[in-house]
Amino acid sequence: MASLQLLGVEKSYKGGASIIKKLDLFVEDGEFVVLVGPSGCGKSTLLRMIAGLEEVTAGHILIGDKRTEGLPPSERGVAMVFQSYALYPHMTVAENMGFSLKMAGLPKPQVAQAVERAAEVLQITHLLQRKPKALSGGQRQRVAIGRAIVRQPSIFLFDEPLSNLDAALRAQMRLELAKLHKQLGTTMVYVTHDQTEAMTLGDRIVVLNGGHIEQTGRPMELYERPGNQFVAGFIGSPKMNFLPCRVQASSERGATVQIGSSPRPLQIPAPSGRVAGEPVCLGVRPEHVRLTTPDQGIPARVDIIEEMGDVAVAYLHVAGLERHLVVKTPSSAMGFYEGGQVGVAAELECCHLFNQQGVNLSLG
Amino acid sequence: MSAVMERRETPAAAPVKSRRRWLTRKTAPYVFISPFFILFAVFGLFPLLFTIYLSFHYWDPSTGLGGMKWVGFENFTFVLTDDWFHKSLYNTFWIALVSGVPQHLAAIPLAFFLHTRLSRWRNAVVGLYFLPFITSTVAISLVFTSLFSRDYGLINVLLTQMGQWEVAGLRPLGWVFPTENIDWNDPGYTKWVISFVVWWRYVGWNTVLYLSALQTIPKDLYEAASIDGASRRQQFWHITVPLLRPMMFLAITLSIIGNLQLFEEPFILTGGLGPGGTSIGGPDQAGKTAAMHMYATAYIESDFGTASAVAWLLFLIIAMMTWANNKAFKEKS
Numbered sequence: 094m095a096s097l098q099l100l101g102v103e104k105s106y107k108g109g110a111s112i113i114k115k116l117d118l119f120v121e122d123g124e125f126v127v128l129v130g131p132s133g134c135g136k137s138t139l140l141r142m143i144a145g146l147e148e149v150t151a152g153h154i155l156i157g158d159k160r161t162e163g164l165p166p167s168e169r170g171v172a173m174v175f176q177s178y179a180l181y182p183h184m185t186v187a188e189n190m191g192f193s194l195k196m197a198g199l200p201k202p203q204v205a206q207a208v209e210r211a212a213e214v215l216q217i218t219h220l221l222q223r224k225p226k227a228l229s230g231g232q233r234q235r236v237a238i239g240r241a242i243v244r245q246p247s248i249f250l251f252d253e254p255l256s257n258l259d260a261a262l263r264a265q266m267r268l269e270l271a272k273l274h275k276q277l278g279t280t281m282v283y284v285t286h287d288q289t290e291a292m293t294l295g296d297r298i299v300v301l302n303g304g305h306i307e308q309t310g311r312p313m314e315l316y317e318r319p320g321n322q323f324v325a326g327f328i329g330s331p332k333m334n335f336l337p338c339r340v341q342a343s344s345e346r347g348a349t350v351q352i353g354s355s356p357r358p359l360q361i362p363a364p365s366g367r368v369a370g371e372p373v374c375l376g377v378r379p380e381h382v383r384l385t386t387p388d389q390g391i392p393a394r395v396d397i398i399e400e401m402g403d404v405a406v407a408y409l410h411v412a413g414l415e416r417h418l419v420v421k422t423p424s425s426a427m428g429f430y431e432g433g434q435v436g437v438a439a440e441l442e443c444c445h446l447f448n449q450q451g452v453n454l455s456l457g
Numbered sequence: 458m459s460a461v462m463e464r465r466e467t468p469a470a471a472p473v474k475s476r477r478r479w480l481t482r483k484t485a486p487y488v489f490i491s492p493f494f495i496l497f498a499v500f501g502l503f504p505l506l507f508t509i510y511l512s513f514h515y516w517d518p519s520t521g522l523g524g525m526k527w528v529g530f531e532n533f534t535f536v537l538t539d540d541w542f543h544k545s546l547y548n549t550f551w552i553a554l555v556s557g558v559p560q561h562l563a564a565i566p567l568a569f570f571l572h573t574r575l576s577r578w579r580n581a582v583v584g585l586y587f588l589p590f591i592t593s594t595v596a597i598s599l600v601f602t603s604l605f606s607r608d609y610g611l612i613n614v615l616l617t618q619m620g621q622w623e624v625a626g627l628r629p630l631g632w633v634f635p636t637e638n639i640d641w642n643d644p645g646y647t648k649w650v651i652s653f654v655v656w657w658r659y660v661g662w663n664t665v666l667y668l669s670a671l672q673t674i675p676k677d678l679y680e681a682a683s684i685d686g687a688s689r690r691q692q693f694w695h696i697t698v699p700l701l702r703p704m705m706f707l708a709i710t711l712s713i714i715g716n717l718q719l720f721e722e723p724f725i726l727t728g729g730l731g732p733g734g735t736s737i738g739g740p741d742q743a744g745k746t747a748a749m750h751m752y753a754t755a756y757i758e759s760d761f762g763t764a765s766a767v768a769w770l771l772f773l774i775i776a777m778m779t780w781a782n783n784k785a786f787k788e789k790s
Contacts (some may be wrong), residue, residue, distance in 0.1 A: 142678075143685075144684060145683075146680050146683070146684075165683070166683050167678075167683065167684060167685065167686035167687075171684070173678070173680075173681070173684050175681060177675065177677050179602065179675065179677035179678055179680065179681040180698065181678060181681075181682075181695075183473040183699040183700060183702075191686035192682070192685050192687075192695075193684075193686055196685055196686040196687050196691060197686055240681075240685075244685075299603070327702050
């Protein structure tokens with residue numbers, strides 16, 4: 094086990110494309126950190142730099158107390174699970190798992206013992222003599238993880254390991270990964286674009302955007318107190334509603350804003366000092382919006398309802414707003430129909446105000 | 458107006474009707490596909506079956522079809538006991554091995570080098586290696602004939618210059634390199650020269666085959682192997698070589714088929730039909746391959762029956778070797 098430090102790490106390619114921009118991050122020993130962000134934000138590149146598969150343009154990466162400049166991937170004490178699993182197709186599961194130990198020159202009985210131990214942890218002992226082509230997606234994933242475990246690394250690196258699995262298997266593997274982290278207690282860095290994986294697996298989430306960190310924090314911290322509009326929009330499903338509006342008045346109790354052409358202004362908790370007429374953006378999560386009768390709240394029309402079983406998602410048209418207002422509500426509480434008129438009320442203490450630079454004003 | 462239209466419709470309708478008599482919806486596909494089958498039947502299937510028929514006959518084509526004489530298995534027994542056939546078969550296997558094995562031994566590392574080290578110039582370099590394969594055999598053979606010329610050939614000039622290089626009155630390289638011109642037409646050298654030309658010609662082709670196979674190996678596997686601690690050499694042996702097996706099987710099969718039918722290169726390099734047009738394969742017939750022996754039997758000795766027997770025996774040998782190759786690769790995979 095080891096901690097991980099990224100100090101002013103940068104990555105750019107010939108021709109000037111800058112992928113990672115002066116990034117600092119500290120991952121504690123035994124911590125499960127999830128790097129999350131949209132496609133092209135540099136999260137996989139960052140992981141590959143930690144693994145030693147990509148060169149660092151500037152800055153330093155420390156694994157434990159060891160600087161990694163010039164260290165080949167195999168000497169960094171990391172193991173990586175690839176998105177494609179990267180299992181050697183011509184080798185059996187046992188050979189795949191024992192390959193690193195074989196390369197290290199360990200005697201065969203010792204390799205077999207280590208493979209057996211890892212297989213028991215992952216419950217794949219019965220698959221050891223099979224070739225990867227004879228395995229299901231979930232089994233391949235387990236073998237890929239097993240190959241990483243056998244190396245007894247200081248840090249596990251996961252590059253979107255569940256993205257090739259179906260929804261049910263993904264949920265199951267998510268659970269198993271969480272159990273594995275508890276069991277091994279090893280530092281894990283996990284890359285995903287799936288915010289459900291990020292929320293459920295990570296001790297801490299690092300939200301990346303355009304090669305820099307937007308925010309780091311515990312999953313619920315990012316959900317409840319997003320630092321900016323990007324993080325607020327990225328964490329949560331369906332994503333947060335952003336309603337452009339203007340400040341009508343500001344006091345110690347918060348800022349009063351008007352939504353669309355609604356005659357009923359809302360008072361959002363925010364530090365005083367906002368200027369009347371200041372353009373802001375109101376952020377409210379779909380699960381923090383309630384549907385009422387048209388005579389209460391902001392009047393709206395139900396355009397589309399998506400039934401999910403336990404919950405329903407309604408897309409509402411509010412006069413004066415360009416985009417739909419999304420509402421997530423328990424199916425049993427829906428009671429409305431497409432084309433019907435409703436009233437919309439928000440849990441004001443859960444709303445956020447963002448300024449034009451996207452900074453969350455509600456945090457003070 | 459309607460009369461004009463009627464007049465125009467009548468002649469147009471007539472050919473449609475007559476066409477429909479034989480080109481129906483059912484027959485049209487067969488008609489359209491028939492050119493291939495007709496050509497294959499005339500130029501592929503008929504000669505194939507005819508050589509089987511011929512191999513059981515004695516036939517000199519100058520006597521016409523009526524001159525055919527049934528001889529049963531006599532042609533086969535004659536070929537199998539014929540010293541010249543044995544010699545040509547020995548030459549064929551010798552050249553096949555000496556040119557074929559190094560082809561693959563050179564092509565695999567070369568393809569790996571091109572794949573891993575070159576990116577910008579890869580296609581240009583591959584093109585250069587591939588060039589001999591698409592160049593006329595006659596041109597290649599003529600160039601090499603002049604290169605290997607005893608008195609004026611560049612090879613002899615280079616070798617003898619090395620051999621005659623003097624330092625303090627001594628020739629330090631004289632024991633490795635020749636000091637006198639070598640007669641490459643000497644029977645002892647013929648097969649070496651042919652093998653070298655064949656190797657040079659096909660190494661690029663095999664490189665392209667292996668390069669295409671290398672490009673299908675996912676990059677992830679090499680990255681996983683490097684994290685697992687495999688050096689570049691270990692990656693080559695533990696990842697590249699095993700994953701190239703299917704292409705090795707194909708490339709070796711093509712080499713077996715090609716090398717056992719070798720004709721053009723040895724034929725031209727050994728001077729074609731020779732002085733008087735009656736001999737083939739150079740002095741002592743050292744460069745005579747089985748395919749050349751078949752040609753000589755048919756077109757110099759006018760014995761098409763025996764030539765057909767040689768052709769079918771050669772086919773059987775190629776089929777057996779391909780089967781053995783298949784077996785060798787299948788067992789391990």
